[in-house]
Amino acid sequence: MATSESTNLIDSLASDTDIVSWVNDALDQPYASRDSAVELAELDQHITHIISSLDIACEDSSSELERVIDDVSRGLPRLTYDLHFMKDSAVNLQGSLATARKKSGAVVPDQTAAALEQLQILDTIRSNMEVAREVLQDAESWSTLEMEVTALLSEQSFAKAAERLSEANRNVVIFQNTAEYDPRRTLMVSLQNQLEASLSSALVSAITAQDLGACREYFSIFCNIQREVEFRNYYNASRRTSLVSTWKDAQLVGCDDSSPRNAGTTFLEFLLKFYDAFSSLLNIERVSIPSIFPNPSQTLSSFIIAVLAALQPPFSQRLSAMMSYHGDEALKPTITAFQVTEKFVADVNKVIEKMQFTAISSPRLEEASLKAETSPMKPSHTRRRSSRMSISLRSGWQKSVLGDSLADVEWEQEVFQPFLDVQLDYESLERRILDHTFSKLASQGAGSEVNLTRVLKERVVDVFSSAEDSLGRCQALTYGYGAVGLVKALDKFFQAFVNAWTIHLRPAPSSNANIEETRVVDIDYSPQDWNNFQNILHRLSSLRVFSDRLSIFEGKLWSYIASVAANHKSFQSDPTNHPMTPSRGLTQLMEQSPLYSAELLALLEKGEAPTGREPLSGSGIRQTPLLALTRAEVSSFAKACQVALQDTILSPLQKYLSSYPTAPLWTASEDPTQKNSIASGDLQLPSFSIPPSETIQRVIQGLLNLPGLFEDYADDDALSFSLQSLPYLSNEVLKSLSESFVSSSLAPPIAPRSAALAPLRQLDSEVVSSIWLSSLGYNLLRHFSNTILPAIEALTPAGATQLSVDLESLSNVLRSLNVEPEQLGRWKSAVEMNKSEIGGGLRENSEDPVLLQVARMRGWANLK
Template sequence: MSLVATDNLDSIEVLGEYEDIIPWINDTLTPDDESKADSLPELDQQITQLIASLNVACEDTASQLERAIEDVSRGVPRLTYDLHFVKDGALSLQNSLVAVRSQSRAVVPQQTDAALEQLKRLDTIKRNMEAAREVLKEAESWSTLEMEVTSLLSERNYAKAASRLSEANKSMVVFQNTPEYDPRRTLLVNLQNQLEASLSSALVAAINEQDLATCRNFFTIFSNIQRESEFRNYYNGSRRGSLATSWQDAPLVESSPDASLTFAEFLPKFYASMLTLLNQERSSIPTIFPDPAVSLSSLISSILSALQPSFAQRLTSLITHHGNNSLLELISAFRATEEFAVGVDKIIEKIKLSSPNISSTNSTSDSSQSFAPSHTRRRSMRMSMSIRTMSHRSTSGGNLKTAISADGMDWDQELFQPFLEYQLDYGALERRLLDHSLHQIISSEIGDKGAEWDQARLLRERAVDVFGAAAETLIRYETFTHGYGAVGLIQALDGFFKSFVDMWTADVNFASLAAATTTEDPASEDLSGLDYTAQDWAHFQASLHLLGSARHLSDRMSSFEVKLWSNLVETANRFKAHRNDPTNFPLVNSRGEAQILEQSSLNSAELQALLDRADQESASVRDSRQAQMLAEPLLTSARAAVSSFARTCQVSLQGTILSPLRKHLVSYASSSVWAASADPRNRAAGANDLQVPTFSLSPTNTIQRVAEGLLNLPRLFEVYADDDALSFSLRTLPHLDPELLKSIPEQTSLISELLPPSHMRRQSMASVKPAVLDPETVSTAWLSSLGQSILVHLTSDVLPQINNLSSSGSAQLASDLAYLSPIFGALNVESDELEKWKEYIGLDDEVGKSKLETADSPDHVLDIVARIRRWR
């Protein structure tokens, strides 16, 4: 066999290591020499050799499998015999063990066995006597406990009294589940209370004087009597006194109208005083407490819980007093709180580094009960004297909180918990602030001169202020919610922009705009034949400029949405990095604040869906920092409002353009020609005179003037078709033919406000440019919409007002409609309703009545014609 075949056999040896056969084939056929990778003859030779090797290997494997099957077949019958043999051996061994045990017992003489039993009985008696002695000693000790402790207290030997009480507490286990337990427990608690009462005044004095050695001794005493938590209450209550007083007596405008200091201004000063105290405690606490970091955290929690009014009540007063601007004050207070938390973290880090023995002490079991953490020992059965004496300083939410969490470092959660309520309500607070800003923007610099302003220019100027105010929200939501308020931000911005646009849609008075625009357009000289007055031209210009402002507003909104998307992408990246590595990529510097936000309802499925969407939208442009994506709009309601505003401007503009034609049609339905019974020339002839037939009736003067106006409309758009305003939002033009709409190129922008989300393309901005509509397309769309609008007005509003239609009147109306039909066709206007009017008006009475009776489905045009033709 060749060397290659041998290599193939070696490859077959490792075939069982592959889960899929395809990778094995690829690895086997890959040549060692990369230069031969494209040689088909070499590859064909390798495949042939591999097939031969596989055939040989299959035969060898089949032979080995047959031999294994034969070996197993021969061994199975003997397996039953082997199992039976093992069972017999186990039974024999069991009998042998029983016999050995019997023999071992018989070997010991009877006298020896009796002696051993006697020794066992004596040992039991000895142990019971020792236990009884201990109980008697404890009983004797308890009988003199009260007298001894009282004597020691009178001698001010507090340490020995505490030691005696500690020993008594250890002996309480002896009386567990006995009638003596409760009386002795009550006695022990009373003596502990007496000791605490004797020490309280001296303890408070030592704390105030910062006598660290005495405080340390007192801490040992309190630990021996299981009152460590009470000692912390005394210590914390004494150290926080000045801060609690400054907080309570602060002259704030939120609580006193005569004050000049706001809470947001006072809070940094309060935090500075608190940091000064904590820096002092950084050197004092390690001397007194065995767990300085936890003790410092307990002190901070004690200060925060003792504030009156509470922190939450201060924030409530802030919201009530500042109203719409409360979010700004709230953020200022929140920033000061975060800066304070950073300062506290530094102090705690320093105190941990200066106490290296604390970690080892806390990580092992405490050999001395005096330094055991207070939350691991049974608390006293009565309320501590320290709590009773200081309960008036606690908050309305409960007693003074001194319980330590799992790691004893929960101060930051208490610090940031009051802000959570307003973080959850961030969207509503932001919307209130934005609405207040909008009111100031709209009402500024107008006064009594509002009618003199160019409304289109004013809209553009107000848009600058509005989008400037919106840009500030990106900083606020990041500062106050660290990205968790993204959903509320979008809702607030969407409603804010919608309110701004709706104001212009609902409140703009086009008549006043026309009156305010006094400069006549130069192009009006070339269009003097269109029967427009100077006021019509002014109205036309005002509406056109407003439509251009709508386009400007849409472009600014697209640019802002790009900025908003970019901000969301950054937030999504931070959240993603945090999920992968929370330690090195924290979302918030304070651990407690991070836990509060992560566990709150802000961290909702809606937020995750939004961030996932932002991450997906940015996936295609991550290689280019300047590229932006086409995405579904975030501000959907605002986009709809812009489209509505554009349509309102288009309707107003069309009303001005079609106003001469509508004026011509005002008296069309009341014309006397519809009720005429015969041709005037026939009525003038005598009865025997020859009747002159009437052929090809001419259209009425009204229809001729309407037709002339329609034919003059293209002249108007020859002048204005290049205006960008007319090319904006063509898809919102009223009555635009759907087939014509399909032929209009999509005006792709950063975020399209026209196409539904299912048709949106997500591509790079670098590869997609907005489509520029040529003037012919713009003119075609507008002319079609104008023609359709006047046609709808004619068929829906004018013609149904005709009360009576004689035969000659029907002929005249049919002639008018036939005259208009090709003119509408020239404007790309097609209407089935117009065709029905032409058809039904031209019917004879008998044919019309027959058609009315045989109609299969309701036809409102036929019903109207039947009414005015008196077919019913």
């Protein structure tokens, strides 16, 4: 019940047009009472209740307006006809009346007409005098009202006093808009207060003793003096006392600062006992309330809300304290408390259902209920709304789901209200429990690279087991409304796991022990190179295990989202028979909360497709990635491993090429084989007898021996993992391989580079080797073209001849590795040009980098 100060504030809000100034004035008012904070809370609750009532009234008005518009639209076609018909009828009636008046005037004599007129005047005077007498009698009764009521109260004739006050309440409207209204209204209220005060102690005693007959009589008296709300407050306050005291006196572990640390009762244990006591009390009220009140279901609902509102400390405060006590794993006991609350709500609904059956079978209650419809129960409580509530995205949802009575679910909303903030924070709470699990897993396992790799594979099982538990937690607490937060939490969890373990998996220190003796002919790999090679393969193998499990889990996640989407679709088509949650009140809270967002609807729309799959360009299908951050982290680490592996494989060849730009043959003044060449200007065209330089021969021999390196490793799953992320790989080669692979029906096609990583199994070892060799070839080509060739300082005609031979020889070998050496062809063409040809080329394209480099090497400056 709002206090006088709260009422005055609300009245001032109704008359004030400037909301900002009203808020400032309200905040500036001093609150001397120690209960000022409580009054502000009551004011906030009162305003919140008014807003809720206004929303419902707006919804009802909108529906009624739509119905009126429909009726008017259907009646418009006949409106013109009806108006025309009425006009014709009115004209005919006017003529008939004129004729009748003329005939009646001729029939009745003038003397008789005068007598009838006098009789009519006398009858009017008599009627007015009777009305005046009644008014005077009512006015005269006010002069004796106080004396009569006081006398009746002294005689304890409370029912007669209530009837007298009820009569006075009906008559007070006579004095409305007069100077007498306010004093008489004040007198009536004062007498009502005296009657209530005289009854209060007897009423409390009757309620405590469960004297249903006396309670029913007192209820009638309070209704007569318009104090039904006060009676309900007396009743609720008296009946909830023991339950509220049980809650207040409980000392719980981790929930109350004053509780001893060795207290043996936890919040969950106490909550079970509290709900049992609450249910037992409601079963008693199931029998008592219908004997007193005409609307038992609404009365029981208001009683439940009154009990919850009186709990000190509030339920939400103890729930928050429990979560703080349990730390990172707070979500687990919170879900248990939520499920216990759901069971309590289900039990209460059974109690209400039994009460409704009892009311239907009682004629007296049916009659009382019909009477109560003419004077609906005023709310005796205020709703506590969360500041994080939002308007439902679906118009008309309240009416379709809840029907016409908000009170049917209002108590359910009050019960579940403390859990709403927890549901809104589900993503962060889920992330905390996943991070806690991750920290425990990350602390396990140490040692060598091989041990870390083995531990990683073992931890992958634990990680995905924990992730699957998240699906159950999301369903238990949010019924799928937290699916967006679930996906984000899991994505960050997996990303952190991959990132942390990739930091641990570093190459082992250089050592000659435990090194395989395998060697490739003519490739000078050091023990450190072999050690790095095997370590990187171990990392890729571990990453493939994780990626495969990730794809399987992502399928389960899509299946869960698909089930939520199916439930949501059924709920939209038939909300009454297919609710999203077991409680209609809980469903309304969830639908009106920020959880029901456009992001959730978009996710559910994707989930409506079969297992979240979409077509892939070309042929086949691939799974739409849900865990984008994790996929990106896996792809990044896979590519880093592949780059490191390629650097290890190509390191001997790059060492050969390191001295290539400073070789003396580029500045040689005379070519020993010049006699076998044909002079052409200042450029010596190479003859077929000129061999490649020693460095290029060693590089070519190394490239030709690379396929042998993959013979022992091509079947390794590590090499066939994430081929899409291989560096410098030609898209055309990958596309061609994908098409031939699909035609052989061995496995799904290789997705484009832009697609998410897809697990590729049963790849032919020759296909894997070809892809890797092609990527290695492009890697070496890029290094040779961008780093080695531009480092040549000077180039004589003889040196240009040798360079042309080297480029031609290297290009031929690269083509055998499915590499198109276009850049080497440009260099070869440039070094074979004479001065005038290079000058002409630069005049056409002055920014050609290859021509500029060759011109610099040949000493031909300012050719442009």
